[in-house]
Amino acid sequence: MAEVDESNKPLFAGLSDVSISEDIPVEGEITVPVGSQTQEDEYSTLDEPVKDTILRDLKAVGKKFVHVMYPKKSSALLRDWDLWGPLLLCVTLALMLQGGSADSKDDGGPQFAEVFVIIWFGSVIITLNSKLLGGTISFFQSLCVLGYCILPLTVAMVVCRLVLLGGSGMASFIVRFVVVIASFGWSTFASTAFLADSQPPNRKALVVYPVFLFYFVISWMILTFSPLRSGDTQP
Incomplete structure (x- = not known):
């Protein structure tokens, strides 16, 4: 009996003999099994209303503000970072x-673009x-922490504007000085609290020093801000 040379058979020759029984349904829906749902499926926003998405993002931003005002070693700003x-x-x-300045031709305070670029x-x-220096956090995580930690200085700016409404004498300067110094210390402490664990132990000082200068420049702009230049008078 001659042997059949199987090497010359087509690769999918046996598929033509396969038939599907009429009793087997071939229609249906592609669904995810109930038991295979993961935690990520619970946070899917594909079918979420726009209103709920906006409220959820605002709530997340508010929680990060709370973390900055009560700083502690936490990964809250690093885990769910954002730039809003x-x-x-x-x-x-x-x-x-x-x-x-009251004179629109010669403003005494920094312009919008200058502050925006500096920050x-x-x-x-x-x-x-x-x-x-060997930091383990990502680029945008660091931007998130540094940006959110400007919150105390922003609050200080609001307080300084309110104090300046009552005058710009020595008492006003002392109050503004105390508020700005406290906010500067708070911003520096908060940022280092979040970034400390992501830096090599022997290089933390090299990371904290630029942060100190960064918030110091912003604090100086706030402290030296005056709605009127020296010698100007209200029209």
Whole structure:
């Protein structure tokens, strides 16, 4: 009996003999098994209303503000980072620092673009410095922490504007000085509390120093801000 040479058979020759019984349903829906649902499925926002999405994001930003006001070693700002809060604080601070003089031709305070560039450019430089020193956090996580920690300084700017409404004498300067110094210390402490664990132990001082300078520059702009330049009078 001659042997059949199977090497010359087509690769899918046997598929033509396969038939599907009429009793077997071939229609249906592609669904995920009930037992295979993961935690990520619970947070899917594909079918979520826009209103719920906005409220959820605002709630997340508010929680990060709370973490900054009560700083402690936590991964809250690092785990769920975003840039909405830093953008809001940067725009608010820039708007309040804009136009520091009654004379529109020669403003005594820094302009909007100057404040905006200083904040974001400074944050990027600090982040690059942290990465070059061996930091373990990502680029945007660092920007998130540095941006959110501007919150105490933004609050200080609001207080200073209110104090300046009552005058710009020595008492006003002392009050503003105390508020700005306290906010500067709070911002520096909060940022280092979140970033401390992500840096090598022997290089933490090299990371904290640029952060100190960054918030010091912002604090100086707030402290030296005046709605009227020296010698100007109300029209």
